[in-house]
Amino acid sequence: MTSPVSPQPASAAAADAVxxxxxxxxxxxxxxxxxxxxxxxxxxxxxxIMGPSGTGKTTLLRLITAQIDADSGQVVVxxxxxxxxxxxxxxxxxxxxxxxxxxxxxxxxxxxxxNVAFPVREHTDLPExxxxxxxxxxxxxxxxxxxxxxxxxxxxxxxxxxxxLARAIVMDPEVLIYDEPFVGLDPISLGVIVRLIKHTNDALxxxxxxxSHDVHELSTVADDSYLLAEGHILAAGTPAQLRASDSPxxxxxxxxSEEGPVPFQYPAPDYATELFGTNE
Amino acid sequence: xSSGGGDGYLLEGVRRLGSVTIFLGRLLMQCVPALGRPALxxxxxYNAGARSLIIIxxxxxxxxxxLGLQGYDLLQRxxxxxxxxxAAALGLLRELAPVITALLFAGRAxxxxxxxxxxxxxxxxxxAMEIMAVDPLRYVAAPRFLGGVIAMPLLxxxxxxxxxxxxxxxxxxxxxxxxxxxxxxxxxxxxxxDVNEGIVKSVxxxxxxxxxxxxxxxxxxxxxEGVGLAxxxxxxxxxxxxxxxxxxxxxxxx
Numbered sequence: 200m201t202s203p204v205s206p207q208p209a210s211a212a213a214a215d216a217v218x219x220x221x222x223x224x225x226x227x228x229x230x231x232x233x234x235x236x237x238x239x240x241x242x243x244x245x246x247x248i249m250g251p252s253g254t255g256k257t258t259l260l261r262l263i264t265a266q267i268d269a270d271s272g273q274v275v276v277x278x279x280x281x282x283x284x285x286x287x288x289x290x291x292x293x294x295x296x297x298x299x300x301x302x303x304x305x306x307x308x309x310x311x312x313x314n315v316a317f318p319v320r321e322h323t324d325l326p327e328x329x330x331x332x333x334x335x336x337x338x339x340x341x342x343x344x345x346x347x348x349x350x351x352x353x354x355x356x357x358x359x360x361x362x363x364l365a366r367a368i369v370m371d372p373e374v375l376i377y378d379e380p381f382v383g384l385d386p387i388s389l390g391v392i393v394r395l396i397k398h399t400n401d402a403l404x405x406x407x408x409x410x411s412h413d414v415h416e417l418s419t420v421a422d423d424s425y426l427l428a429e430g431h432i433l434a435a436g437t438p439a440q441l442r443a444s445d446s447p448x449x450x451x452x453x454x455x456s457e458e459g460p461v462p463f464q465y466p467a468p469d470y471a472t473e474l475f476g477t478n479e
Numbered sequence: 480x481s482s483g484g485g486d487g488y489l490l491e492g493v494r495r496l497g498s499v500t501i502f503l504g505r506l507l508m509q510c511v512p513a514l515g516r517p518a519l520x521x522x523x524x525y526n527a528g529a530r531s532l533i534i535i536x537x538x539x540x541x542x543x544x545x546l547g548l549q550g551y552d553l554l555q556r557x558x559x560x561x562x563x564x565x566a567a568a569l570g571l572l573r574e575l576a577p578v579i580t581a582l583l584f585a586g587r588a589x590x591x592x593x594x595x596x597x598x599x600x601x602x603x604x605x606x607a608m609e610i611m612a613v614d615p616l617r618y619v620a621a622p623r624f625l626g627g628v629i630a631m632p633l634l635x636x637x638x639x640x641x642x643x644x645x646x647x648x649x650x651x652x653x654x655x656x657x658x659x660x661x662x663x664x665x666x667x668x669x670x671x672x673d674v675n676e677g678i679v680k681s682v683x684x685x686x687x688x689x690x691x692x693x694x695x696x697x698x699x700x701x702x703x704e705g706v707g708l709a710x711x712x713x714x715x716x717x718x719x720x721x722x723x724x725x726x727x728x729x730x731x732x733x
Contacts, residue, residue, distance in 0.1 A: 264610055290612040298610045304603035318611045321618075363607075370611075 215242045217406045218263055223272035232258050234430040245400050245407040247417040250427035256410040260378055265289045297367030301379040303359035305351040312347040315366045337365040357388025374406045381413040396420050414453055502694050513621035523626025527588040539638040543645025551654045563656050564665035567646035572677040576639040578725050581684035585717030589692035592623050593713040596696025597706035624689045631685025676732045688717040
């Protein structure tokens with residue numbers, strides 16, 4: 200299948216790629232999720248990975264964070280092929296990454312302060328006064344310094360995600376990965392998260408990967424975007440390029456239409472036959 | 480790839496056994512660094528041990544009291560009710576205390592461990608640790624496993640003591656067995672071999688029950704149903720394994 204838009208962002212250069220996915224195939228239980236997937240995340244930019252639900256966006260993040268191995272092809276992060284790395288090296292690589300989970304994934308037996316302090320305590324021997332400064336600074340950045348003493352069960356969805364963001368940036372990662380950061384947020388929380396993604400990327404000079412199907416929100420923050428469908432990259436470019444695409448599949452996704460090449464209905468037997476036992 | 484019927488079950492059983500063994504190996508490797516985190520470990524000993532104290536003490540008391548009643552009734556038929564202390568002490572130390580403590584542990588602490596770890600899995604907390612380069616086996620599983628292994632012999636000892644007091648309560652206070660005879664018979668006939676049997680059993684049951692609870696939680700399907708099933712499996716597997724191991728250990732000690 201040919202890509203309706205350029206398969207890579209036009210000015211992409213291999214030299215500044217932080218994450219490179221090269222011809223990756225991956226299947227679960229015989230069902231292919233990716234078939235020859237190629238994409239590149241460039242240093243210092245916000246890269247959006249979009250696509251309908253169930254196209255393997257979260258699976259792609261699991262490949263990039265070395266939680267699963269590709270069946271074939273290469274996943275290269277910070278210039279290292281993940282398939283060649285041992286457990287210790289993968290853990291060393293992960294220390295340079297931060298990830299924001301869809302539900303926050305805060306540790307429920309610790310309060311907000313301890314959640315943000317957790318990676319620092321685990322990986323450094325910093326004195327308590329310094330940890331306190333570090334944690335409060337990051338909590339201030341996400342606007343939740345006052346919530347430091349709350350337990351995760353006392354937070355709203357948006358607050359939990361902001362705390363998780365503070366935890367993800369507390370070790371000053373080089374790459375920050377967001378898994379569906381906009382799902383289920385009220386308009387105010389959503390606006391705050393969008394601004395935080397942009398601000399965090401620019402202020403800390405990190406590389407961001409945002410996986411989502413919220414086209415509108417992504418368009419406002421992303422520098423590069425990839426549209427993922429049916430196991431490969433359907434289109435790549437800036438959000439504006441994607442919006443201007445002539446491809447029916449890209450247009451369908453960007454406009455949120457039910458009609459188009461991407462089927463809304465899951466494959467099923469004939470409707471009339473199933474309802475009435477006949478197609479008359 | 481199940482070949483149906485008995486073969487399928489057998490294959491699944493072998494696969495599971497292999498999976499538990501590999502898990503135990505990885506867990507044991509993480510137990511050494513976990514021992515260096517006394518705060519985490521103490522917290523888990525408190526969760527598995529101190530929080531099970533009331534149920535263990537109450538059960539111990541009632542089991543001891545029943546032992547007192549049944550023992551007295553049985554022994555008086557042979558005119559040897561003075562041996563009640565011996566019967567109660569040996570029954571409790573060697574058999575009832577380790578086994579019933581393990582069964583209660585599986586129901587109270589084991590299910591709590593499985594559902595806690597299973598929910599951590601379902602809410603991505605374990606994955607989040609992995610991404611933060613913190614091994615959840617070291618931070619979550621190993622302290623809980625060790626906490627259970629350490630708590631079980633302590634709980635068994637408390638069960639024995641309270642049980643013996645319960646037997647004495649019924650035998651001496653209610654049935655009129657002489658107090659001095661009760662305790663001197665107990666002291667004279669129980670030796671270190673009997674105490675050791677109880678200790679060894681409680682340690683082995685502690686390892687088995689904690690391993691099953693942690694394994695099931697760690698490998699639970701990350702859904703509400705999956706965590707529920709894992710919790711059920713913990714109780715069933717721990718109970719059956721306790722009784723099976725009890726037979727093997729008893730045969731070994733006799």
